[in-house]
Amino acid sequence: MLFNSIDFPIFLSIVFILYWFITNRNLKLQNLLIVIASYIFYGWWDWRFLSLIVFSTVVDYTIGRLLRTEKHELKRKALLFTSILINLGFLGFFKYYNFFLDNFINAFSFFGNQVHANSLNIILPIGISFYTLQTLSYTIDVYKRKFEPTQDFIAFSAFVSFFPQLVAGPIERASNLLPQFYNKRIFDYSKAVDGMRQILWGLFKKIVIADNCAEFANQIFNNSADYSGSTLALGALFFTFQIYGDFSGYSDIAIGTSRLFGFNLKRNFAFPYFSRDIAEFWRRWHISLSSWLRDYLYIPLGGSRGTTWMKVRNTFIIFIVSGFWHGANWTFIVWGALNALYFLPLLLTNNHRKNLEIVAKGKLLPSLKELLLMLLTFGLTVFTWIFFRAKNIEHALSYITEIFSRSIFTTPEIIPSNLILLIFLFVCIEWLGREEQYAISNLGLKWKRPIRYVMYYAILIAIFWFSGKQQDFIYFQF
Structure with a gap:
């Protein structure tokens, strides 16, 4: 179901x-x-x-x-x-x-x-x-x-x-x-209302963001030989938001639903695309899997203790196992290995726990340094998602080769302006709510009730108005 x-x-x-x-x-x-x-x-x-x-x-x-x-x-x-x-x-x-x-x-x-x-x-x-x-x-x-x-x-x-x-x-x-x-x-009325709010936001992520991005990501990835580098880059960007909206949307709905029955589930996403390095990203992305692998595999292997060789070995093991857990394809193993390569410099220089607080906490905007670090981390993440989405290694390599060709400087053949605007608004709302458990957790709570309910109904209308073609949740296949 x-x-x-x-x-x-x-x-x-x-x-x-x-x-x-x-x-x-x-x-x-x-x-x-x-x-x-x-x-x-x-x-x-x-x-x-x-x-x-x-x-x-x-x-x-x-x-x-x-x-x-x-x-x-x-x-x-x-x-x-x-x-x-x-x-x-x-x-x-x-x-x-x-x-x-x-x-x-x-x-x-x-x-x-x-x-x-x-x-x-x-x-x-x-x-x-x-x-x-x-x-x-x-x-x-x-x-x-x-x-x-x-x-x-x-x-x-x-x-x-x-x-x-x-x-x-x-x-x-x-x-x-x-x-x-x-x-x-x-039964706790306030907990149930909060659960309904989180379900609403999870449905918006899934139906409006993920499902719409999926249509274009699938079109571009499935016919990548027909498109320019600029279009392929856009396809990778769409998949980046598809998988986040899809999986974090599922988690929001799951957590919100559990609250309707009086249960508290662990948080699974903490605004990972606002991370300033890969270590921070993995503390904020699929938290329940990352912490499971840390506690039951990484730490028993010795964690970050021991010799440099042991640190390198343990890092590659945990990331490759993470990749292999996602699916029986070499693309997932390469995806895991790339993340290990990203993570190693931070671990070896003891900077892997540098960014523990949410970016620009208590501020409206990040500093220039924080913005550049976020963009760099986001770009590295988008690159790895290409391997995650590609059919096989050959497909991923040809896709990347075309992105880094001269055609990257051409105008994309596909420019869904409405979807790009929706993604921009989505990112803005996520940014404003980044210090909460989920983006609209406290949004509008101090507003007068009629105005607050206008916002909720606006999200609900957007779900029906901008709904994309129904797609299965990506992680059902894992």
Whole structure:
């Protein structure tokens, strides 16, 4: 079920009424309703893959219970390894089987040996990359005795399958989300209103910005040989705003929806395109994944401690794993490696934690230095997104080659002036709200109610008036 479909508001309204008016006196019933609603939400896409979520839930719940009582360290490690093997095994099969098979065949063919093997027509279950990391973090934290395993199977099932963030995050930790299923929720009007505001802004990002940018980004990338360098540069820029509006829009809707039911999800985006260096960008982009990889991979490898070689190694590992997590294509691996190259100079000069505060905090405009650093970081980011969007490495290289040709100085064949204006207004609103949790969090709260509601209705009208062709959320494929 898509957030931007007509089905979702109907589904959400029914669940909301049942949750607060029918099951509100019984916590277990509320949690059970969330589980049932989440399975319906996920099964709307393809009910057959519900078995994967159920199986993963049972496995990690059982292993968590066993880790609670098991004292022998070797057996505890065996239990942890079992969880990792099962979860990553499913992820590896559905997401990477054909990738490894094709590369295996190509490697042997390179040396003159012909290997015959058939690829499988595998459908990637949406959300598998997200809920796999979520359940893994639970088992790892229980193994390390950082978190007490739950004995409430319904609460754990709700934690794994919680429908607002099930298919594209934020990737939640058990320490934050699971305890919220233990406590009785009381309807909070102000929290619900804030949630509706965040949903509204998330829908604007997705439907007005991302979907409109997608039309032109797809047209340009899919026919890149027909366009000049200036048009290709514009296409890369459109994809840059498409992926941000799409993914951060999903996160806003997920976080806002969870607040309607009395839950607080972790923030996933913090205005990353206003970053002054790549390290700051990665602290603000897909925060739940970046922090997961930091805590469960980067730090166990030694982090930024140790020799220079270890720092370089760990940096490349975490970024390449991040790239590979996004998809079974060499373009994602190159995308990750490029970000590692961007990050290394900051790490080696100990400047990777230089820009921790939001840019120009308390000011209307940035300084000239801040502006130049933002533009440089943004430009580097746009360049890497070309690899992320390209069909393969050859496509990415030809795309970049044409951008850096003389045709970059020609007039673009495609100039959607209305969309460019919308992006400009969008960036202005994001800039004004950059110190908040989301752009319109406090926008207009001090205005008189009629004026404030005019603004909300204006955003709502823009969603319908400027809506682009409906597109799936990009991260559904990851």
